[in-house]
Amino acid sequence: MAKNLVTLEEFKIYKSISSTEQDELLTALIKRVSSFVKNFCKRTFIDYSTINKVEYFDAVDVDEVFLSELPIISVTSVEVSNDGGATYEAPLTDYVDYFIDSDLGRIIASTYFTITGSSSVLAGKSKRSLRVTYKGGYVALPDDLKQATLDLVEYYRANEYTPRQNFGQFQTENLGFRSGSSSNLPSHILRVLSLYREL
Numbered sequence: 001m002a003k004n005l006v007t008l009e010e011f012k013i014y015k016s017i018s019s020t021e022q023d024e025l026l027t028a029l030i031k032r033v034s035s036f037v038k039n040f041c042k043r044t045f046i047d048y049s050t051i052n053k054v055e056y057f058d059a060v061d062v063d064e065v066f067l068s069e070l071p072i073i074s075v076t077s078v079e080v081s082n083d084g085g086a087t088y089e090a091p092l093t094d095y096v097d098y099f100i101d102s103d104l105g106r107i108i109a110s111t112y113f114t115i116t117g118s119s120s121v122l123a124g125k126s127k128r129s130l131r132v133t134y135k136g137g138y139v140a141l142p143d144d145l146k147q148a149t150l151d152l153v154e155y156y157r158a159n160e161y162t163p164r165q166n167f168g169q170f171q172t173e174n175l176g177f178r179s180g181s182s183s184n185l186p187s188h189i190l191r192v193l194s195l196y197r198e199l
Contacts, residue, residue: 003046005034005141005149014150026157033153037145042198043068045145049137052076056085059113059130068198069136070105076133080113085128107132148192155186 008027012018017026038044047053048069057065059080078098079088092098099108113130141149154160185193 002035002038002044004030005037005045006030006146006153010146011150011153015154022157026153029153029156033149033156037149037152037193040193041196043070043137043196045069045137045141045196046139047137048135049073049139050135052133052135054131054133056128057113057130057132058126058128060126061112062130063109063112065107065113065130065132067105067107067132067134067136069134070103071136071138072100072102072105073135073137073139075100075107076135077131078107078133079131081129081131084126085131088131105136142196144192145196148189151186152189155189160186 008023008030011026011030038047053067053069055067059065075094077091078094079091081088094100097110098113099110100106101108
């Protein structure tokens with residue numbers, strides 16, 4: 001189950017909110033913002049820090065693959081298949097068949113991810129030829145990412161995404177919509193999210 005990046009309690013402390021009147025709205029906003037941040041950055045950050053994630057790769061004659069959840073916390077198994085993923089051989093051995101680059105989320109093969117070392121054996125059968133089971137991400141969300149998420153919840157709660165707002169006879173314009181940038185996110189939030197975004 002997907003986890004929210006921040007809690008209702010954290011947001012209420014951050015904004016000094018003691019009332020429970022907006023709890024339902026805030027809970028929904030936190031869920032949506034958490035989903036947005038994960039989709040924008042192309043990683044979940046915390047969902048697989050304590051449970052295994054399984055990823056498949058078409059990895060014939062490939063000597064490295066990049067996992068989506070980083071940093072890597074632990075690798076349970078790395079397995080290869082010569083029948084398009086129908087079956088997998090006995091797990092490969094760490095420090096013999098492959099090496100782990102935790103910070104970059106990278107699994108590096110000692111030669112290539114093949115069963116016999118000959119790419120001809122796997123010709124035409126590269127689909128799902130590599131299966132990696134691992135834990136990755138953060139047990140605790142980094143402080144800068146947590147702050148950006150809290151600010152993004154407030155951004156939507158305060159309707160700051162609206163191009164123009166009317167206050168009686170006055171109208172204010174959100175300058176973010178005139179910047180010409182591809183994103184209307186506030187620049188301080190976008191800067192932080194960009195640091196964690198997988199390309």
